[in-house]
Amino acid sequence: MLRDYQFEQIEIAPDIEECLENAKLELSKKQMLLKEKKLPVVVLFEGWGASGIGTTLGKVIQNMDPRFYNVETMNKISEDEQRKPFLYRYFLRIPENGMATFYDHGWMNDVTREYMHKQISKKQYYQRIESIQKFERTLVDNGYIVIKFFFHISQLEQATRTHKLLKNKNTKWRVSDEDLWQNKHYDEYLSLYDEYMNVTNDTYAPWYIIDATNKKLAQLQVLETLMSCIQERLEHEKQDAPLIDNVFEMREKIHLEDYDLSVNISEETYRRELKKCRKKLMKLHNKLYRKKIPVIIAYEGWDAAGKGGNIKRVTSGLDPRGYTVYPIAAPDKSELNRHYLWRFYKRLPKDGHIAIFDRTWYGRVMVERLEGFCRENDWQRAYNEMNEFEKELYDWGAIVIKFWVQIDNQTQLERFTERQNTPEKQWKITEEDWRNREKWDLYENAIEEMLQKTNTVFAPWYVLESVDKKYARIKAMKIVIREIEKRLG
């Protein structure tokens, strides 16, 4: 699409200043409507070096209320960000409902530049484009308005601009080596951009090419596009997003009733195995750290199934400087007002580190589904979204292990009763636990569906039979050991 783009000689209307002023005022009114309707907006500014993105952006937002937008300059990738999945730094900066984020260069710029300079392979490049498509789609499916601009100038125009900037002492620093390199390789970049934009020109997040030859016209184009995109969304209630068929390779089906919950081990075996597993884990953790492999362990299970104690035994074999345990309760306001995976994205470990989640993103298809905290379309879409999320983690290089900690209804009742009757355990049991217990059958159905739809080869579920907690703990540790050993080869 970029390759075929024709720069046209456009007359600049004499009243352009007035048009711009009006458009800016109009936009600030639209912003208040976004605030009122709690709609979040993601605006991506991509384009050639020296195409004037920063200046234009500054002008466009001049009349907007600065409390309700953020401008994110993404040119430098921090050390910490380098140790996370490549979309992490963008996901982290998505706006809250009613707010807007303007990305001054975004994910397109990152991946095309890295590919051009051979910092990522062809395979990685195409994988990343796929990740980007999924990212943009899941944003839109979850209510975000995604608007993508490409600031286009010709090779000659770019050369002229950088030349002019370089001549002046005060503006010299604004020209980067990459800008100069890009100008020399304009044609190659044009091809790459063209292909990238063709592939990612999805109906839910189309591209808008801005002729940036004239700065005022560029401003006007951006303003008008922003307004029409927002207007369209304000006029139409969000439709249910289509459910996507599963495309991921699945492992064999899990049926909870197939698991024999009477399995157990003796105290003696437990002590011996615990010691052995700890030792092994200790060694493996060291290797993970040195090979910079991230590990994500997700715990789900019935209330009182023994998740806490299980996690404690796994971590007792780890170097405390290399892991974090995240207990996941109800989301904070700032979490509730963003894409539901945001609060997990922001808790991802650095490479070489381990993150253990005590309850996870699967809350979406259990408690949120059953308590009506999200719409039906939301939780139905979530199976695929979570598979995609875990695939991202896997592609990044992570080991993803998911545990379902299983007990039977009678065991839960006994443990609840014991907690209720033991003063120092009472904090562990709430009214809500008892209420959830009444919905056992509904939960059972939801859990079966979840286990079936998300048991992928790259992020498999393991059922831990936890009527005998000791058995479950040793089983968990052995699975963690096995999965790490498998990856280390």
Add this chain to the structure above:
Amino acid sequence: MLRDYQFEQIEIAPDIEECLENAKLELSKKQMLLKEKKLPVVVLFEGWGASGIGTTLGKVIQNMDPRFYNVETMNKISEDEQRKPFLYRYFLRIPENGMATFYDHGWMNDVTREYMHKQISKKQYYQRIESIQKFERTLVDNGYIVIKFFFHISQLEQATRTHKLLKNKNTKWRVSDEDLWQNKHYDEYLSLYDEYMNVTNDTYAPWYIIDATNKKLAQLQVLETLMSCIQERLEHEKQDAPLIDNVFEMREKIHLEDYDLSVNISEETYRRELKKCRKKLMKLHNKLYRKKIPVIIAYEGWDAAGKGGNIKRVTSGLDPRGYTVYPIAAPDKSELNRHYLWRFYKRLPKDGHIAIFDRTWYGRVMVERLEGFCRENDWQRAYNEMNEFEKELYDWGAIVIKFWVQIDNQTQLERFTERQNTPEKQWKITEEDWRNREKWDLYENAIEEMLQKTNTVFAPWYVLESVDKKYARIKAMKIVIREIEKRLG
């Protein structure tokens, strides 16, 4: 205190393993009491290189519930952290109520090492020690238990250990250049540590020297100290912290009734001045960025005083890539469960950037005071705590500007009524606004007290007469310009 410490030959009891096991179990029970009573604990592990902090820490916490503590390894300062006040990275990691943070090396290590290697001057060094004392005190005053360990070994022991580690291929990487350097300069370090510890050995956060010659004994000492510190706190309700006399240089007293609210400017003057101020700000912003000077602008004022519009005019003269506006509403759960300044600390700008707060930490002595969201001792202490906080920012190099946006009671009523009657402005007005309005006199008293007690020379208040909003906007912009120009010299 460290210099006089005598290493003693201690017999190791034959049942040490059992003692350790018991102590670890005991500690895990104490942890549950902390959780129940919502007490937050900060544990600092400082000490010589190769004194075995990591290993000991790993053992000590083995029986604790990993969902309720964090181990923070602080050896590397990230690029982002380098661009913040030096305590930022520690403040950011303080635990929530009921949780514990274990710092694997902390602020003592940072400042002593930097001073030893002449990365900071003598003056800076002593300034930082003062900051540290205030930091530890404000944590304790706000309910934190602060426990500080120093792992002590002799020069010979350190040399033996590093030598042994270096001989083995697999452990070689654990010895840093700094460890070797430290061993060569053991005596100098001893003097520095000794002095540092003497100065910071405050009753609210005393030092515990751990003889780390024998690893098991070190473990036991740590475990027993942790338990007795926690036990003591569990047995005694927290007392009101003493109020500290102001020691900061103050500017002349502000009396709100001295301000003539009828001041105003014409539309024409406004337009002209706005344009001029924008231009100046644009240039100054560039210089701030290049000189890496951070700016913090705090807005407080009556509801409907015109804070939002005022901020908008100031930012309209700034490069959007270099500032962020933070609207401050009621704190999130994770914020409410920490020191009340935490949510502002985490929003501090990088050096060279500007942070604008729409409502601020002063909520403590206004809404929190008047609505009883904190105890009397809390808000009374807060004046000094906020002066100290702003002094930290100033010492870091920040320009701190505080605006009080002033209107009279009648003007507020008119604006409220207009908002209520204008459909697109209704979102701006809530029941709460009307309720607060009834307490005008109480607020007025609280505001006067706040302006008097926090009008320091390093972070002064400026009153903006905002019955004519245009007047207030130009005044704010001119003050920002003047303060920046003053700093740039």
